[in-house]
Amino acid sequence: MEKLNTIIFYNIDKAIRTYRNYAQRQLKENGFEITIDQWLTIKAVLENPGITQNEIGDLVFKDNASITRIINLLAKSGYIIREIHSEDRRKTNLKVTDSGKEIIKKVQNLVENNRKIALENISEEEMEIMNNALIKISENCINSKK
Template sequence: MEKLEDIIFYNMDKAIKSYRMYAQKKLKENGFKITIDQWLIIKTILENPNVTQQEIAKNVFKDNASVTRIIELLVQSEYLERKDNPEDRRKSQLVVTEEGKSVIQRVQDLVLENRKNALASIATEELEVMNQTLKKVIRNCS
């Protein structure tokens, strides 16, 4: 029987979780009161202002209930606000506030540093091969 550490999907999941814990720790150490998931949701909205909550959930790999809770926290923190949707009054549009844009901007340098540290000692060629391989796995599972 194979060992866990010999299973590629176990190692992929462990790498992702290790990086998320590392990145969250660095955010906290640097005085940011934002989580990785909150950062991902704000970035998603900034990149696609008309995104629906269901699309956000899909983009950040969370269920709708989790995204609803995170969005509510972001509204309370004044990083997001809800505006009336002019096309459908039953819906609201999420808008990133100036404070939300500011925190994303301030966190950006730390995010880049975290990635650099996590990928240290990995050659560019290795990263390119890994990225292409991961894209193939995604296509194979879609």
């Protein structure tokens, strides 16, 4: 019987979870009162003006309930504001506030350092092979007709 540590998907999930835990710990240790998911959500809104909550969820791999909760917390913290859509009152437009833009800038150096540490001793060639393999896995699953 195969062992867990020989299953590629187990190792991918373990790497992702280990990295996220490390990154979250670094945020906390450096005095930032924001989560990785909140940071990703602000980035998604900043980089995609007019983005919907569903689209944010797709980008950051969260369900609607989680995104709603994250956006509520970001609005309460003053990082994002909601504006009623001019044509459809059931919709809201999300905008990143100045303090939201500031937290993104402040956290950016830490995020880059986290990535540098996580990718230490991995060559460019290994990175390219790994990235291409992960893209192929995603495409295989998306394009599967079974």
